[in-house]
Amino acid sequence: MKIILVDDETKFINMLARRLSLRGLEADVAYSGDQALEKAAQTRYDIAVLDMKMPGMSGFTLKRKLLDQLPDIKFIFVTGHGTLDQNGVPDQFDDIFLAKPLNIDTLIDTILQRLHPDQ
């Protein structure tokens, strides 16, 4: 399973990658949309966990660009915005949103559910 975490909050994303690693899930990190696209050109990721608001390129813009490179990739959006009222529930575009601060177990459950919806 190839995971990429994208957020301009470097300490947050590094710590998240470390905690996932302790649970047996290895994840690459990118601190910007451009960096994520560079990594996606080298690695066939199965799922991307994206911050919605990042300098330069928003999570939604990055999603569109990643889909051009990796048509099968799945997405989870992470947001610090207070208007989130559907934590963990897919919207009409089948995107899943999780609110910050994250619960690591919820994130892992969501990743697994996105990749293996029938299990």
Place this chain on the structure above:
Amino acid sequence: MTSHTSDLVHEQGLQFFGSVNASISHELKNIFAIISETAGFLNDLTQLSKQGKPFDLSLLENCSNSIAEEIERGFDTIRQMNRFAHSVDDPVNDIRISDALTLAVKLTGFLSFARKTHLKTPLENSSEDRSVFISPFLFQALIYKTLSALYRAMDPTAELTLALKDTQSSGVTVIFSPDPPVDLTDFPDPRIDEVAQALNAAFAVTDTGLELTIVNTKPY
């Protein structure tokens, strides 16, 4: 405060107030997210230790340093929030222009599309610094909206410099210099201009950027 200025506070001011609060809450959530993940990682290390699995003790030091840094970041954010909240204490008051610019730069810094900004205003005991008797809240709104509009027009890697220039009369000019320069032919937006006019301030687009001249200032 005139009735027109009061209307502006209610119409554009509320929008500005909401925007600032949304960006501050976003910043605080990011800070809490880092502290939360770091606390979770400390718990992970505790569980490893209970299982007799060794780990590098420097990880604990890194975690405590990270938490301390984020708490300081949170305090700084709350300090700006508090200063901003007090801008509505008085309908009009004497404000130091460099203080208002500093706060506006800090507040817009929470926006995801903010650009790196250098403030060259004199901060302490400078003859260039001025104060003006004005609506502190609307003046904050004016600078914030101006910075936001410039950031949106600028390339993500571009930088902005703000400086103060004396005018020959009793005015002072705030100079906004984006590097590289941007197309400002449509600036200012009528809503921003409306706020400027209510504050007796005027914009001028120059070859290198933008100038905002404020009249009736006095030495601070």
